[in-house]
Amino acid sequence: MNTATVGSMDRTDMERIRQERASFERAPDMPAETMVLNFGPQHPATHGTLHMVLELDGERVVKATPHIGYLHTGFEKLGEHRSYNQFVALTDRMNYLSPLSNNIGFVHAAEKLIGIELTPRCQYLRVALAELSRIADHLVCVGTASLDIGAFTAFLYGFRAREVLYDLFEAVTGTRLTTSFARVGGLLRDVGPDFPDMARNAVAESLKATEEIDKLLTHNRIWRDRTEGIGRLSAEDAVACGATGPVLRASGVDWDLRKNEPYLVYDRLDFDIPIGENGDVYDRYLVRMEEIRQSARLVLQAVDRLPSGPVGADADHNVLPSKDDVYHSMEALIYHFKMTMEGHGPIPPKGEAYGSTEAPNGELGFYIVSDGTRHPYRVRVRPPSLLHFAMFPRLIKGHMLSDVVAVLGSLNIIAGELDR
Amino acid sequence: MSEEPKPEETQPETPPESLVVRRVREQVPDAILAVSESLGEETLVVRCDLLHACMAILKSDPELKFDFLADITAVDQLYLNEQNRFVVVYHLCAYRAGRRLRVKTPLPDDDLRVASIYDLWPSADWLEREVYDMYGIVFDGHPDLRRLLMPDDFGSYPLRKDYPLHGKGERDNFVF
Numbered sequence: 212m213n214t215a216t217v218g219s220m221d222r223t224d225m226e227r228i229r230q231e232r233a234s235f236e237r238a239p240d241m242p243a244e245t246m247v248l249n250f251g252p253q254h255p256a257t258h259g260t261l262h263m264v265l266e267l268d269g270e271r272v273v274k275a276t277p278h279i280g281y282l283h284t285g286f287e288k289l290g291e292h293r294s295y296n297q298f299v300a301l302t303d304r305m306n307y308l309s310p311l312s313n314n315i316g317f318v319h320a321a322e323k324l325i326g327i328e329l330t331p332r333c334q335y336l337r338v339a340l341a342e343l344s345r346i347a348d349h350l351v352c353v354g355t356a357s358l359d360i361g362a363f364t365a366f367l368y369g370f371r372a373r374e375v376l377y378d379l380f381e382a383v384t385g386t387r388l389t390t391s392f393a394r395v396g397g398l399l400r401d402v403g404p405d406f407p408d409m410a411r412n413a414v415a416e417s418l419k420a421t422e423e424i425d426k427l428l429t430h431n432r433i434w435r436d437r438t439e440g441i442g443r444l445s446a447e448d449a450v451a452c453g454a455t456g457p458v459l460r461a462s463g464v465d466w467d468l469r470k471n472e473p474y475l476v477y478d479r480l481d482f483d484i485p486i487g488e489n490g491d492v493y494d495r496y497l498v499r500m501e502e503i504r505q506s507a508r509l510v511l512q513a514v515d516r517l518p519s520g521p522v523g524a525d526a527d528h529n530v531l532p533s534k535d536d537v538y539h540s541m542e543a544l545i546y547h548f549k550m551t552m553e554g555h556g557p558i559p560p561k562g563e564a565y566g567s568t569e570a571p572n573g574e575l576g577f578y579i580v581s582d583g584t585r586h587p588y589r590v591r592v593r594p595p596s597l598l599h600f601a602m603f604p605r606l607i608k609g610h611m612l613s614d615v616v617a618v619l620g621s622l623n624i625i626a627g628e629l630d631r
Numbered sequence: 632m633s634e635e636p637k638p639e640e641t642q643p644e645t646p647p648e649s650l651v652v653r654r655v656r657e658q659v660p661d662a663i664l665a666v667s668e669s670l671g672e673e674t675l676v677v678r679c680d681l682l683h684a685c686m687a688i689l690k691s692d693p694e695l696k697f698d699f700l701a702d703i704t705a706v707d708q709l710y711l712n713e714q715n716r717f718v719v720v721y722h723l724c725a726y727r728a729g730r731r732l733r734v735k736t737p738l739p740d741d742d743l744r745v746a747s748i749y750d751l752w753p754s755a756d757w758l759e760r761e762v763y764d765m766y767g768i769v770f771d772g773h774p775d776l777r778r779l780l781m782p783d784d785f786g787s788y789p790l791r792k793d794y795p796l797h798g799k800g801e802r803d804n805f806v807f
Contacts, residue, residue, distance in 0.1 A: 279779065279780065280778075280779065280780035280781060280782075283780040283781065285789065287765075287790060288789060288790055288794075288796060289796070291796075292796050323670055324670070326670075448753075450698050450699050450726070451698070451752060451753050451754065452753050452754050453699065453700060453701070453752070453753075453754030453758075464726075466726050471726070471729055472729065562669055562670070563669075563674075563733075564669075564670050564672065565672060565701075565702075565722055565731075565733065567701070574701065576701060576702055576722070578702065578704060578720065578722065580706055582710070582711060588706075588710075588711065589706045589707075591702065591704040591720075593701060593702040593704075593722070597757060597758075597761075598754055598757070598758075600757075601754065601756055601757040602753070602754075630780055631780075
């Protein structure tokens with residue numbers, strides 16, 4: 212299997228590599244010569260743009276040095292010049308696998324800062340949408356991870372089910388990828404009357420695909436040989452290195468923000484948190500597969516209990532009024548105008564808040580500093596991928612070259628939120 | 632010295648001193664400059680020369696055990712009317728107790744340095760590199776303090792408030 216490309220190295224890289232090689236101490240039984248291999252920036256298994264300089268002894272990885280920043284877009288800087296609702300559109304671009312989770316994560320922090328209480332319908336809808344996007348994210352992650360290792364069929368099953376989910380997202384939000392659906396204090400609009408049935412159908416399709424992938428991979432000898440014992444992360448290391456989400460739970464740490472620091476209505480819904488034992492690639496796969504099933508339970512519960520009523524919270528100056536009101540009431544039209552015009556939008560009081568949600572990859576935190584104007588003074592995004600990729604050299608050390616893609620796939624690095 | 636009257640004024644307002652404040656005060660008496668709580672989040676402001684000592688206590692004290700470092704970032708307070716321009720912000724979490732804490736340390740304007748906490752939490756590695764990259768704050772004791780996101784020869788610190796949104800023409804001068 213072709214696992215890496217020997218790319219042309221520019222001069223600064225060569226100099227750095229020479230320095231790194233000079234500082235490297237070889238074990239006595241190791242041959243004197245190692246080879247330096249560029250993995251990325253353009254490589255199909257990176258699923259984004261990231262670059263690693265791998266130092267190889269034969270096929271064994273002696274040292275991996277990641278270089279990131281190829282997708283650095285300056286979202287945090289840009290956020291200081293955008294209103295709170297405008298920033299929602301930037302959060303899509305940070306995570307191209309589950310943009311809805313990112314939308315919801317940001318407005319969660321902004322609402323904490325402003326002090327908005329959401330309507331029950333909005334909370335249940337957000338749970339349903341966040342869990343649907345978690346299913347989509349995990350299906351793609353498991354699918355592409357298996358594709359990188361050579362199991363093509365599982366990838367196709369995952370993507371076929373994701374297509375149903377994306378049709379649902381398109382029906383609800385109007386777009387497949389850049390959903391920008393959450394708004395401070397509510398959602399862009401209410402869902403249509405066919406949403407519950409579409410969600411049930413999408414869940415059924417996802418569960419079918421999950422069972423098919425499960426049959427293909429879970430007891431597959433080749434899959435287990437490639438994943439068991441690879442990229443092991445102990446529970447202590449996982450916590451110390453800042454791992455969150457499925458990576459942390461695969462290492463046996465029982466920590467999920469939906470249970471431990473419940474937000475929205477997660478404390479009223481019935482679901483379990485899967486925990487792994489060994490913290491290897493295989494356990495991360497198992498945890499993700501089980502999380503799909505648990506998310507399916509959550510979606511069905513949220514859809515079944517979906518209350519009627521308004522979606523937007525009752526906080527006039529900070530929440531977009533419903534379209535129906537805008538058409539029929541002058542005050543609502545004025546508020547709509549005040550909310551959407553350039554330089555207008557929700558205004559939080561002076562202060563700071565850190566709000567975090569359990570995104571599909573782990574803890575997605577937003578630290579917002581407000582100076583009491585319509586633009587955040589500082590928006591910091593705490594992406595799970597940054598911490599996960601930072602510990603990659605630790606995970607891959609001593610493994611074979613072909614395990615690089617296996618470990619990378621199990622971490623599910625999203626380059627958009629890695630570089631922001 | 633001018634800060635001294637402030638804590639005395641605020642102390643009577645918050646009679647039940649929290650566990651975190653008590654444990655840190657016991658072991659590093661002069662470190663805490665201010666304590667505040669808003670929106671359910673507790674914030675400690677500590678002196679930057681005693682930051683590492685405070686963080687070591689927060690991590691290892693058996694009653695506190697903040698073993699999870701969620702985030703490190705900085706804020707450029709140029710337009711905020713604060714005494715110091717830069718403040719480094721740490722978000723900690725004690726996941727067994729389910730407790731979160733924000734630690735802020737203001738830096739003197741003429742010496743943007745603070746001790747690295749990489750030896751306490753390995754997750755500080757890239758987080759500190761990013762703050763260095765974006766604000767030019769140096770973390771003493773970091774094993775490999777290089778730029779993380781921007782090119783190595785990028786001359787400015789882009790998240791500083793005096794850096795323009797559209798850049799300083801770096802893109803135009805970049806050789807492809």
